[in-house]
Amino acid sequence: MAAHNVKHALFCAVVTLVVAYPILGLNLVAQGTRVGLEGADASTIIIIFLASVAVFAFQLYRDTIMASLSKAPRLNPLAGREPMPQARRVKLESWVLTGIIVLALFWPFFVSRGSVDLATLVLIYVMLALGLNVVVGLAGLLDLGYVAFYAVGAYTFALLSQYMGISFWMALPLGALFAALFGLVLGFPVLRLRGDYLAIVTLGFGEIIRILLNNWTAVTGGPNGIGGIPEPTLFGMEFGRRVKEEGNTSFHDTFGIAYSGEHKVIFLYLIALVLAVITALVIRRLMRMPVGRAWEALREDEIAARSLGLSRTAVKLSAFTIGAFFAGFAGTVFASKQGFISPESFVFLESAIILAIVVLGGMGSQLGVILAAIAVTILPELAREFSDYRMLVFGAAMVLMMVWRPQGLMPMRRTHIELKRQE
Amino acid sequence: MQDLLYFSQQLINGLTIGSTYALIAIGYTMVYGIIGMINFAHGEIYMIGAYTALIAITGLATLGIAWLPLILIVALLCAIIVSSSMGWAVERVAYRPVRGRHRLIPLISAIGMSIFLQNYVHLAQGSRNIGFPALIDGSFRFGSGEGFQMSISYMQITIFITTLICMTVLSLFISRSRIGRACRAVSQDLGMANLLGIDTNRIISATFVIGAALAAVAGLLLGMYYGSVDPLFGFIAGLKAFTAAVLGGIGSIPGAMLGGLILGVAESMTSGYLSGEYKDVVAFSLLILILLFKPTGLLGKPEVEKI
Numbered sequence: 123m124a125a126h127n128v129k130h131a132l133f134c135a136v137v138t139l140v141v142a143y144p145i146l147g148l149n150l151v152a153q154g155t156r157v158g159l160e161g162a163d164a165s166t167i168i169i170i171f172l173a174s175v176a177v178f179a180f181q182l183y184r185d186t187i188m189a190s191l192s193k194a195p196r197l198n199p200l201a202g203r204e205p206m207p208q209a210r211r212v213k214l215e216s217w218v219l220t221g222i223i224v225l226a227l228f229w230p231f232f233v234s235r236g237s238v239d240l241a242t243l244v245l246i247y248v249m250l251a252l253g254l255n256v257v258v259g260l261a262g263l264l265d266l267g268y269v270a271f272y273a274v275g276a277y278t279f280a281l282l283s284q285y286m287g288i289s290f291w292m293a294l295p296l297g298a299l300f301a302a303l304f305g306l307v308l309g310f311p312v313l314r315l316r317g318d319y320l321a322i323v324t325l326g327f328g329e330i331i332r333i334l335l336n337n338w339t340a341v342t343g344g345p346n347g348i349g350g351i352p353e354p355t356l357f358g359m360e361f362g363r364r365v366k367e368e369g370n371t372s373f374h375d376t377f378g379i380a381y382s383g384e385h386k387v388i389f390l391y392l393i394a395l396v397l398a399v400i401t402a403l404v405i406r407r408l409m410r411m412p413v414g415r416a417w418e419a420l421r422e423d424e425i426a427a428r429s430l431g432l433s434r435t436a437v438k439l440s441a442f443t444i445g446a447f448f449a450g451f452a453g454t455v456f457a458s459k460q461g462f463i464s465p466e467s468f469v470f471l472e473s474a475i476i477l478a479i480v481v482l483g484g485m486g487s488q489l490g491v492i493l494a495a496i497a498v499t500i501l502p503e504l505a506r507e508f509s510d511y512r513m514l515v516f517g518a519a520m521v522l523m524m525v526w527r528p529q530g531l532m533p534m535r536r537t538h539i540e541l542k543r544q545e
Numbered sequence: 546m547q548d549l550l551y552f553s554q555q556l557i558n559g560l561t562i563g564s565t566y567a568l569i570a571i572g573y574t575m576v577y578g579i580i581g582m583i584n585f586a587h588g589e590i591y592m593i594g595a596y597t598a599l600i601a602i603t604g605l606a607t608l609g610i611a612w613l614p615l616i617l618i619v620a621l622l623c624a625i626i627v628s629s630s631m632g633w634a635v636e637r638v639a640y641r642p643v644r645g646r647h648r649l650i651p652l653i654s655a656i657g658m659s660i661f662l663q664n665y666v667h668l669a670q671g672s673r674n675i676g677f678p679a680l681i682d683g684s685f686r687f688g689s690g691e692g693f694q695m696s697i698s699y700m701q702i703t704i705f706i707t708t709l710i711c712m713t714v715l716s717l718f719i720s721r722s723r724i725g726r727a728c729r730a731v732s733q734d735l736g737m738a739n740l741l742g743i744d745t746n747r748i749i750s751a752t753f754v755i756g757a758a759l760a761a762v763a764g765l766l767l768g769m770y771y772g773s774v775d776p777l778f779g780f781i782a783g784l785k786a787f788t789a790a791v792l793g794g795i796g797s798i799p800g801a802m803l804g805g806l807i808l809g810v811a812e813s814m815t816s817g818y819l820s821g822e823y824k825d826v827v828a829f830s831l832l833i834l835i836l837l838f839k840p841t842g843l844l845g846k847p848e849v850e851k852i
Contacts, residue, residue, distance in 0.1 A: 137630045137633060137634055138634075140626060140627055140630040141627065141630050141631050141634055144596075144597050144600055144601075144623070144627050145593065145596060145597070145600075145627075145665065145666060145669045145670065146669045148600050148604070149669065149670060149671075150596075150599060150600060150603060150670055150671075150675050152673070152675065152676070156676075156678075157599070157603050157675055157676055157678070158603065158607070159600065159603045159604050159607055258649075262649065264649050264652060264653070266656075311833075311837050312833070312836075312837070314837075315836055315837075315840065316648075318582070318583050318648060318649075318652050319791075319836050319840065321583070321652060322583065322784075322787060322791075322832070322836075323832070323833050323836055325784070326784070326788075326829035326830075326832050326833055327829075327833070329784075329825065329829055330825075330826050330829050330830065333822070333823070333825055333826050334826070336822075337820075337822045337823070470780075471660075474656060474660055477653070477656070478657075481653055510668060511664075511668070513660055513663070513664045514660075514661060514664040514665060514668060516657070516660060517657045517658065517659070517660030517661030517662070517663075517664060518657070518661050519657070520653060520654065520656065520657025520660070521638070521639045521654050521657040521658055521661065523657075524639075524643050524650050524651070524653050524654035524657065525639070525642040525643055525654065528643070528646065528647075528650050
């Protein structure tokens with residue numbers, strides 16, 4: 123190896139030390155009103171040094187390692203196989219999806235209340251991710267303020283129920299439509315912007331909406347949020363122990379069964395499931411309709427698409443509005459599930475998590491996004507002791523995905539016609 | 546007279562904050578000018594600079610060193626070294642491998658990096674905000690005893706002078722030095738500069754290092770000015786600085802300076818005359834309005850898209 127290599131490796135190792143040691147190895151602690159400094163425990167220091175040595179070794183033998191990696195046999199057993207024919211793949215996929223949905227329908231009756239509650243949250247994220255998938259994955263518009271539309275949906279329901287006593291079923295379309303309207307109004311001016319400017323502007327919009335919700339105390343209750351949001355009813359049947367509203371009956375009385383708090387949780391789960399399935403199906407249809415093709419065309423090559431007569435504004439706006447619509451859907455369900463909302467739930471981090479789901483699942487791929495939403499929501503719950511590391515891992519995963527597999531874990535497959543192989 | 550004093554107070558507060566925004570904005574503008582990406586993690590680099598400075602100051606205090614200039618210089622050097630290394634490493638790990646791919650890919654990678662760094666500091670140093678000692682105390686006061694008193698603190702003067710020095714050094718560096726000339730060449734035409742024998746990879750690294758060093762200076766100054774740091778300290782400041790860069794015309798270094806000052810003054814006028822809660826709204830609205838009506842900013846050059 124050349125001396126140049128050693129120098130570079132040494133430099134990298136030193137940088138690793140400089141980057142890691144002051145932040146990880148020296149901890150600031152508050153001592154009364156003053157601030158003191160404490161060294162981290164020995165194991166942290168040892169890990170920092172080991173990391174530095176590892177970086178040195180990797181950089182030193184980088185070429186060799188890379189060469190042997192590319193020569194190593196592919197672990198993926200499917201790699202060498204011929205791709206499944208289009209028709210069979212679609213058939214298989216729809217069978218798998220139907221199976222999952224049937225399983226999801228019956229599953230909540232056999233598990234604990236806590237896991238059904240978690241599953242409802244997962245479904246809300248599925249809706250959000252599917253909606254953002256239209257904007258980011260299909261239309262290629264990086265929206266960093268997506269959570270704003272989620273907030274609009276949730277707050278629409280909360281405010282309407284507080285001031286006008288509107289029920290969940292009335293609020294569901296209203297929340298979604300209102301969010302869509304918001305998307306339309308916001309989208310109109312900003313969609314002329316280029317990709318990265320658009321990202322920053324939507325981020326700004328998201329923050330503005332959060333700050334307004336936080337400070338407009340007279341209407342939104344400010345940081346205290348809004349409570350007492352009603353739960354959904356089933357044809358006028360309430361799920362509480364006692365009937366709250368005149369003219370309604372209670373679910374357990376009507377069917378003559380004992381009251382159980384689980385009914386409500388399962389009902390909410392089923393609503394979320396139905397809505398998530400509707401979201402998936404509607405978007406699946408839209409993807410195959412001319413408007414869906416137009417989204418992808420504009421994403422791939424804006425100039426070519428425009429010269430073929432596509433209206434840039436109309437196409438982008440439709441994606442933006444439809445994405446916002448489903449976020450409003452999810453927001454309404456979220457408000458109903460929590461019974462209480464505050465601006466805390468709609469911070470930028472939430473947008474970043476939804477974006478991470480879309481990116482990890484594979485931009486544009488529905489199945490991938492659904493699986494990623496499930497994984498991203500459930501994994502931190504399974505490993506509670508690591509929950510502090512959740513966002514750290516998300517951040518790292520986003521970077522690594524972009525470096526190694528920008529198309530996501532389950533990349534989108536486009537519908538295409540396969541030619542018969544010539545014999 | 547009272548009104549005038551109040552107005553000048555807001556103006557001075559605004560210029561103080563604005564000049565630090567300008568320091569951070571230069572990092573955005575230089576990176577954007579050269580590789581056309583928004584370095585979303587730049588705010589975090591600035592936050593890490595502030596933390597390192599605080600660690601250095603606390604460390605020196607523990608050792609019993611109390612000579613102010615020494616403390617400040619050591620803190621500044623530590624912050625610059627750590628932040629620059631961070632800037633270099635971030636470019637190496639997260640941006641270089643995705644350079645030249647579709648526009649959104651480096652941006653998503655940058656967002657991931659930003660989340661990663663935020664949580665890295667959060668895990669290592671805790672999420673609570675930590676008090677930053679006020680090393681430079683005292684102020685000049687103007688105005689009569691009863692009414693509104695205008696005050697210019699020594700800290701504000703320090704910020705002005707430091708920023709001025711940094712800007713001058715940077716301008717000289719960009720216009721006179723070899724690397725500075727190479728930087729300008731690369732930002733005009735990366736491919737051509739490469740053909741002419743400029744090691745563009747090194748120049749891009751250098752850009753990140755320079756931007757990070759300036760952000761570290763801003764981190765030390767703003768940490769002392771605000772009196773506390775926390776892991777989310779960089780996020781909003783980064784957005785503001787980006788706004789400043791866009792305001793002045795992204796890619797233009799004098800533009801970043803001008804944009805920072807204008808943004809700082811706009812913000813402090815809002816909190817002085819309207820309400821402090823809405824100053825972020827004003828900053829973001831300003832950003833949106835500029836992008837809508839004059840995307841090239843005040844001093845930027847229009848970008849011609851060729852097919």
